[in-house]
Amino acid sequence: MLMRTADLPERDRYKILSGTVLPRPIAWVSTIDKAGIPNLAPFSFFNVACSNPMTLMFSVGAADADKPNGKKDTLANIEAIPEFVVNLTNEETAAAMNLSATILPHGQSEFAWAGVTPAPSLTIQAPRVAEAPVAFECTLQQIVTIGSAQAGSSIIFGEVQGIYLRDDIYQGGYIHLDAYRPIGRLSGSGYAYVRELFEMPRVPAP
Numbered sequence: 001m002l003m004r005t006a007d008l009p010e011r012d013r014y015k016i017l018s019g020t021v022l023p024r025p026i027a028w029v030s031t032i033d034k035a036g037i038p039n040l041a042p043f044s045f046f047n048v049a050c051s052n053p054m055t056l057m058f059s060v061g062a063a064d065a066d067k068p069n070g071k072k073d074t075l076a077n078i079e080a081i082p083e084f085v086v087n088l089t090n091e092e093t094a095a096a097m098n099l100s101a102t103i104l105p106h107g108q109s110e111f112a113w114a115g116v117t118p119a120p121s122l123t124i125q126a127p128r129v130a131e132a133p134v135a136f137e138c139t140l141q142q143i144v145t146i147g148s149a150q151a152g153s154s155i156i157f158g159e160v161q162g163i164y165l166r167d168d169i170y171q172g173g174y175i176h177l178d179a180y181r182p183i184g185r186l187s188g189s190g191y192a193y194v195r196e197l198f199e200m201p202r203v204p205a206p
């Protein structure tokens, strides 16, 4: 089957992308607004961008029509206070991560709704999620707008200034997956465990 993107409705474009580019990691992003009220939301259009300077990126899509300025709170907060924490989620925190995607009125914190605890960050004002196994404290590097913020997506790049790793996960300079127990996002409400592994060493040139 060969298709031209121009012939596809937007819903099908989303379904094809999110159903094929997977499993995706999930950025569980905490921010604060100007009054210091924390916000928390998951984003699976997310990945690493660079290791030096250490940089992450995630994509914020258009908001529901009822949001002020047509922007999700995460984007509005980062534009006001240019920093955020990318918490990573795992098997233990998956349900809380999912709860934090509930659309609450601006100013009402998803931390309480999801039953997780804000913990002070080392380098920025926005708190991390105390229960998250890994957290990257970021300052905003740049926002690249694809289409428009209201009808397209805002790709947010953050430079990592501080890192939290739960002690049992990071030992001897290595990440221990059996302690970390990460999850991946599939399409719709599907998720994957990272349990059935295989190794494939790189092949040197002949």
Ligand SMILES: Cc1cc2nc3c(=O)[nH]c(=O)nc-3n(C[C@H](O)[C@H](O)[C@H](O)COP(=O)(O)O)c2cc1C
Residues within 6 Å of the ligand: 026, 039, 040, 041, 042, 043, 044, 045, 046, 059, 060, 061, 062, 071, 072, 073, 074, 075, 097, 098, 100, 101, 102, 103, 104, 185
């Ligand atoms: C697992 C998961 C992944 C998500 N990924 C994205 C994403 O990549 N981009 C996006 O705009 N929304 C994504 N969402 C939806 C947002 O989390 C949702 O719109 C959230 O309520 C936005 O919150 P905010 O207004 O507090 O920023 C995702 C939701 C879930 C549950």
